[in-house]
Each structure stands twice: as structure tokens, then as C-alpha cells.
Amino acid sequence: xxxxxxxxxxxxxxxxxxxxxxxxxxxxxxxxxxxxxxxxxxxxxxxxxxxxxxxxxxxxxxxxxxxxxxxxxxxxxxxxxxxxxxxxxxxxxxxxxxxxxxxxxxxxxxxxxxxxxxxxxxxxxxxxxxxxxxxxxxxxxxxxxxxxxxxxxxxxxxxxxxxxxxxxxxxxxxxxxxxxxxxxxxxxxxxxxxxxxxxxxxxxxxxxxxxxxxxxxxxxxxxxxxxxxxxxxxxxxxxxxxxxxxxxxxxxxxxxxxxxxxxxxxxxxxxxxxxxxxxxxxxxxxxxxxxxxxxxxxxxxxxxxxxxxxxxxxxxxxxxxxxxxxxxxxxxxxxxxxxxxxxxxxxxxxxxxxxxxxxxxxxxxxxxxxxxxxxxxxxxxxxxxxxxxxxxxxxxxxxxxxxxxxxxxxxxxxxxxxxxxxxxxxxxxxxxxxxxxxxxxxxxxxxxxxxxxxxxxxxxxxxxxxxxxxxxxxxxxxxxxxxxxxxxxxxxxxxxxxxxxxxxxxxxxxxxxxxxxxxxxxxxxxxxxxxxxxxxxxxxxxxxxxxxxxxxxxxxxxxxxxxxxxxxxxxxxxxxxxxxx
Amino acid sequence: xxxxxxxxxxxxxxxxxxxxxxxxxxxxxxxxxxxxxxxxxxxxxxxxxxxxxxxxxxxxxxxxxxxxxxxxxxxxxxxxxxxxxxxxxxxxxx
Ligand code: SF4
Numbered sequence: 001x002x003x004x005x006x007x008x009x010x011x012x013x014x015x016x017x018x019x020x021x022x023x024x025x026x027x028x029x030x031x032x033x034x035x036x037x038x039x040x041x042x043x044x045x046x047x048x049x050x051x052x053x054x055x056x057x058x059x060x061x062x063x064x065x066x067x068x069x070x071x072x073x074x075x076x077x078x079x080x081x082x083x084x085x086x087x088x089x090x091x092x093x094x095x096x097x098x099x100x101x102x103x104x105x106x107x108x109x110x111x112x113x114x115x116x117x118x119x120x121x122x123x124x125x126x127x128x129x130x131x132x133x134x135x136x137x138x139x140x141x142x143x144x145x146x147x148x149x150x151x152x153x154x155x156x157x158x159x160x161x162x163x164x165x166x167x168x169x170x171x172x173x174x175x176x177x178x179x180x181x182x183x184x185x186x187x188x189x190x191x192x193x194x195x196x197x198x199x200x201x202x203x204x205x206x207x208x209x210x211x212x213x214x215x216x217x218x219x220x221x222x223x224x225x226x227x228x229x230x231x232x233x234x235x236x237x238x239x240x241x242x243x244x245x246x247x248x249x250x251x252x253x254x255x256x257x258x259x260x261x262x263x264x265x266x267x268x269x270x271x272x273x274x275x276x277x278x279x280x281x282x283x284x285x286x287x288x289x290x291x292x293x294x295x296x297x298x299x300x301x302x303x304x305x306x307x308x309x310x311x312x313x314x315x316x317x318x319x320x321x322x323x324x325x326x327x328x329x330x331x332x333x334x335x336x337x338x339x340x341x342x343x344x345x346x347x348x349x350x351x352x353x354x355x356x357x358x359x360x361x362x363x364x365x366x367x368x369x370x371x372x373x374x375x376x377x378x379x380x381x382x383x384x385x386x387x388x389x390x391x392x393x394x395x396x397x398x399x400x401x402x403x404x405x406x407x408x409x410x411x412x413x414x415x416x417x418x419x420x421x422x423x424x425x426x427x428x429x430x431x432x433x434x435x436x437x438x439x440x441x442x443x444x445x446x447x448x449x450x451x452x453x454x455x456x457x458x459x460x461x462x463x464x465x466x467x468x469x470x471x472x473x474x475x476x477x478x479x480x481x482x483x484x485x486x487x488x489x490x491x492x493x494x495x496x497x498x499x500x501x502x503x504x505x506x507x508x509x510x511x512x513x514x515x516x517x518x519x520x521x522x523x524x525x526x527x528x529x530x531x532x533x534x535x536x537x538x539x540x541x542x543x544x545x546x547x548x549x550x551x552x553x554x555x556x557x558x559x560x561x562x563x564x565x566x567x568x569x570x571x572x573x574x575x576x577x578x579x580x581x
Numbered sequence: 582x583x584x585x586x587x588x589x590x591x592x593x594x595x596x597x598x599x600x601x602x603x604x605x606x607x608x609x610x611x612x613x614x615x616x617x618x619x620x621x622x623x624x625x626x627x628x629x630x631x632x633x634x635x636x637x638x639x640x641x642x643x644x645x646x647x648x649x650x651x652x653x654x655x656x657x658x659x660x661x662x663x664x665x666x667x668x669x670x671x672x673x674x675x
Contacts (some may be wrong), residue, residue, distance in 0.1 A: 236661065247660065253659070254588050277601050277602070285600040286601065496662075552649075
């Protein structure tokens with residue numbers, strides 16, 4: 001039976017409730033956003049007792065479906081003040097799904113100081129004091145917790161680091177990868193700080209003794225999963241030894257650099273002279289030189305067939321960090337003007353250890369460099385600054401609260417953000433489509449909120465020329481499709497394949513039908529995505545957001561970006577048309 | 582002259598090809614050059630070429646004209662990670 005686990009941190013009780021009928025078939029982002037919309041007062045303080053953190057695995061998470069081990073985490077964001085859903089790839093959500101737990105809702109706030117750990121297993125859920133783990137680096141905490149709870153074959157762990165304990169707005173929620181590394185983050189939006197405000201340090205999930213996830217229609221499920229698997233196995237980007245497997249997402253460093261859209265030195269330029277030294281190919285070559293082996297990437301989570309997660313090795317051949325994603329590579333690399341992979345790797349490792357979102361943290365360092373705190377390119381100094389955050393010094397408290405706070409503290413007008421969230425690794429002045437996504441996203445500047453999907457696959461009304469689309473309609477459909485994919489539990493990267501291979505997308509819908517017993521078609525993709533977005537937009541409206549928040553920062557309209565020497569010139573009413581056609 | 586920046590397995594067509602630095606071929610421009618004609622002159626097999634092709638930072642395809650002084654960026658088929666629908670290709674002939 002599907003249940004919701006409600007964890008009240010005021011009374012420190014954990015109780016199971018049946019899944020409400022109104023939430024039938026909802027999971028992943030659809031469910032986290034539904035609960036946040038329905039239960040969290042939109043005007044509440046994100047770090048106060050009324051906010052909640054909601055965890056939900058996707059519809060097919062925990063089944064034999066490929067690349068589907070995503071966990072959605074939702075709440076009101078201390079970074080943006082709006083709704084947030086951030087997701088990560090990890091075995092943690094699979095175990096939750098196998099226990100029949102559709103969602104964990106963490107609410108309330110303890111009156112007394114301290115941190116607690118929640119243990120979830122077939123017998124139930126219990127809270128215990130966790131002060132012993134507070135203040136420690138996650139690379140110490142995770143091995144100790146694995147040792148205590150029976151090892152990584154048995155449990156997966158969600159935790160916050162020092163940044164979350166300090167309630168910093170750049171704090172993410174950490175999960176372990178398959179090797180037990182604390183390296184997979186629901187990073188964006190500061191939900192780690194919300195957990196910190198509730199005193200919840202960690203959630204350990206043990207699914208020993210759980211049953212397989214029941215399938216309402218096994219034939220439909222198997223057919224769907226095979227179609228999706230075939231698409232992933234055949235597409236040049238997602239297949240074994242394809243682009244993601246060989247080079248990881250960091251292959252994008254060179255591509256964005258060629259496109260003139262690689263934000264460099266706090267979004268001053270669109271090309272970075274050191275791009276080739278930090279790109280995916282350089283990571284592959286550097287690892288080969290240092291380990292003597294061609295290292296192909298691994299799966300961050302069970303059942304992923306794409307396997308895009310990389311590692312970086314020290315000169316002596318020992319592992320330094322995992323994973324240097326494109327966004328992290330860019331944030332500490334091009335955006336900070338740093339062209340040294342060892343420095344970037346150390347900054348990445350420190351974020352994993354202190355519990356920080358790499359995008360917000362790198363973007364914040366770049367703003368601070370613009371404000372004169374340090375020199376762009378000085379990797380050693382950047383590493384020192386990251387330790388300031390981890391230690392919670394007064395300077396660290398400023399930096400740990402993100403780019404907007406830091407921009408204010410250092411008098412910087414060039415803060416590339418939307419709704420308080422630092423922009424990720426695509427320059428909107430060079431790539432206008434992503435600028436629209438940043439502007440109107442319910443999440444603040446977020447590349448994943450509209451990463452996917454061709455309009456003709458979605459079967460949207462009217463005929464669109466795919467090479468010359470109506471930008472507003474395209475941006476809207478991107479967001480709907482992403483809202484759907486974030487609900488299935490699939491990693492967004494399946495979009496590369498199912499975008500080009502229509503049967504793969506059909507398969508994704510059929511799998512959901514197989515689990516739920518529904519009869520969804522491709523038309524339901526847009527319907528569900530729309531419903532998710534409507535919930536989120538309604539929450540944000542009640543939180544006080546207006547169309548004026550769906551804008552890019554002023555400097556992008558007046559400062560032109562080399563090499564294209566263009567400004568952001570999309571009219572405001574075109575942005576407003578995205579959701580109000 | 583045209584500068585062609587090559588990536589991934591296409592780097593082998595540059596004499597200075599290395600995975601962690603720029604691999605660039607400088608070649609004379611010819612009247613009427615397109616991405617396709619430049620690719621053919623370099624001897625790059627059609628099948629190796631992906632959809633992430635750039636002329637002066639603009640998303641391009643094989644028919645995109647190449648002017649004297651242009652910078653081309655060519656990525657192979659196994660590296661086309663940039664989401665193509667974000668771009669409007671340059672008008673043909675412009
Ligand atoms: S594609 Fe990459 S990020 Fe996505 S689930 Fe697989 S390894 Fe993780």
C-alpha cells in the first residue's frame with residue numbers, strides 16, 4: 001500500500017498516512033509541488049516552522065525501468081522565496097519506493113537546539129539524536145553512517161552538510177552515489193538550509209525485506225521499458241561509449257565556448273580562453289595519463305544505462321572527486337576564470353563535503369571576484385574562500401548565502417540571477433531560448449526546467465516549424481515536458497534520446513501506465529506538465545511574485561557580450577506570453 | 582583564411598591535435614565556401630560529423646556559407662550535446 005511518511009520535528013514523531021485519493025498517480029515533482037502548494041503557506045518564512053521539505057521518488061523509480069532513480073525534493077526556497085523542486089540520482093529514492101513510501105513530508109521545528117537522524121525501514125521510522133555528526137565533513141559522515149547502519153548494499157543516505165546546518169541559502173541536499181560517495185545533490189534553491197532549520201541532519205533508508213513494486217499492467221510496463229531502453233542504447237549521446245558516457249556533461253564546455261555562450265568571469269564574456277583545458281575531453285585525457293587507463297563514466301544511481309558520472313584523479317592516480325558535471329566545471333572554471341582542473345576538482349570536493357550547491361557557490365565566487373574580494377583565476381584563493389563557508393566565518397556566511405547576498409555585500413551590480421538564483425552555464429544573450437527558460441521558470445534561473453523536447457513530439461496544437469519556432473510556445477512546452485519527466489523519476493538526460501526517437505518517448509509513457517494502470521497517451525504529457533507548472537506558478541503568485549519577476553537582470557540588456565556583442569533583447573511581453581498566450 | 586576548431590575524434594585532422602588544448606586548422610578561404618565544402622576539403626567523413634556545428638559562434642549546418650576570416654567549430658557525432666532547438670540557424674545565403 002502506498003503511504004506518506006509525515007515527520008514532525010516539533011514533536012519529533014514520525015507517522016504513516018495513507019496516500020490521499022486526491023494525489024493518486026502523483027509522484028516525483030508532481031507530488032512534491034502538490035504538497036508544497038497545498039500545505040505550505042506561500043508567505044511563510046522558508047526557515048520557519050511552517051515550511052516543509054517533501055521527498056518523493058518518481059512514478060517508475062524502483063522498478064526495472066532504465067535511468068529512473070531520481071528523487072525529487074521540494075519546499076519553499078530560502079534562495080528564491082518561491083517554490084522549489086530539485087532532484088538527484090541516487091539509490092535512496094528507489095529504496096523509499098520499494099518500501100511503498102510515496103513521499104516523506106518533514107514539517108515543524110524543534111524548540112531546542114540539536115540535530116536528529118531519521119531511520120526508515122520495513123518496521124517503520126524512528127528519530128534519534130545526531131549531534132555527533134554535526135559540523136563534520138560529509139566525507140567523514142557518510143562512511144561512519146554506512147558502517148553504523150549496515151553498509152551501502154543495505155542503505156542509502158540523505159544528509160546535509162555544514163552549510164545546511166548554518167542555514168545558508170546555497171546549501172543543497174546530499175545523497176550518495178552507488179559507491180557511497182556523498183556526491184549526488186538536489187543542489188539548487190537552498191533546501192539543505194530548510195532541513196537544517198528543522199534540525200534534520202540525515203535520513204537513512206533501509207529497504208531490506210521490502211517487496212518488489214507492484215505493476216498494474218506488466219505487459220505495458222515491459223513494452224515501455226524496452227522501447228525506452230532501445231532508444232537510450234541506440235542514440236549517439238546516450239548509448240554506451242556515446243557522448244555522455246565518454247566525456248560526461250563537461251563535453252559542453254567546448255561546445256558552449258564555440259557557441260560563444262560559455263559565461264566567463266561572471267558573465268562578462270561568452271568565450272573562455274582556458275575552455276579546452278577544463279572540458280570533458282581534458283578530463284578524459286588527464287585521467288588516462290594519471291591512471292594509465294581509459295576511464296569511461298559510471299552510473300550515479302542503480303539502473304542507469306547512460307552512465308554520465310565522472311571522476312577526476314590526482315597526479316598520483318588516486319581519486320580526487322566525483323562528479324565534475326558540466327555545471328560545476330563551468331561554475332568554478334570559466335565563470336571564476338580558473339583553468340586548472342585540480343583546483344576545480346578541489347572546489348567541487350569541498351562543496352560535496354560542506355553540503356553546497358556547486359552552481360550557486362561558483363556563481364557567488366564569481367560575483368565576489370567582480371566585487372574585488374579575490375582575483376579571477378586564482379584557484380588557490382577560491383579554495384580558501386570555500387573553507388570560509390565551511391567554517392561559517394562571517395565572510396563565509398555572506399558567500400554561503402549566494403550570489404545576490406554577496407553582490408549586495410560587495411556592491412556588485414552584475415549579478416546574473418533570476419528570482420534570486422544564480423544563472424547556470426548557458427549565456428542568455430548568446431542563447432536566447434534558454435534565457436526565456438531562465439526568466440519564466442518557477443524555480444529561478446534554472447537550465448533543467450526547460451531542457452527538453454521537440455514541439456512536434458509533444459503534439460502541440462498548430463504546426464510549428466521546428467527550426468523557426470514560436471519562442472514563447474517552445475519555452476512553454478519545454479517546461480511542461482520537463483514537469484512530466486521530473487514526475488516519472490527519469491533522469492532528464494533521457495530527453496536527448498527520446499527527443500530524437502519518438503518510440504522512446506512513447507515507451508516512457510507506457511511504463512508509467514504499466515506501473516499505475518492508467519491509459520495515458522502522449523497528450524497527457526503536456527496535460528500533466530501543465531498541471532505541475534500551474535501548481536508552482538500559483539504558489540509563487542501567492543508568495544508575491546508577479547510578471548516583473550520573470551525578467552533577466554538589467555545589466556544583460558545594457559552590457560553586450562563578446563564575441564557576439566549582443567544584448568538580451570527579448571521583449572517583456574514575449575516573456576509574459578509564455579504562460580499567458 | 583578560415584580557422585577550423587576541431588573537437589573529439591575530429592581533432593585527428595589537425596596537426597596539433599590534442600584533447601586539452603585548441604586543435605585548429607587554418608586554411609585558405611575559397612569563393613562560395615560552405616561548412617560542407619570546408620569539411621570535404623579537410624577530408625572529414627560525413628558520418629563523423631554531428632549536428633553541433635558553428636560558424637562564428639552561430640549554430641550552423643552543412644549548407645551554411647563560410648566567409649573569409651570565419652571561425653568554424655566542428656563537433657563529431659558522438660559529442661552533439663547542445664540542445665539544438667535553442668538556436669535559430671542563420672538564414673540560408675545570409
Ligand atoms: S544519466 Fe548521468 S546523471 Fe542521469 S542518472 Fe545516469 S549517471 Fe546519473
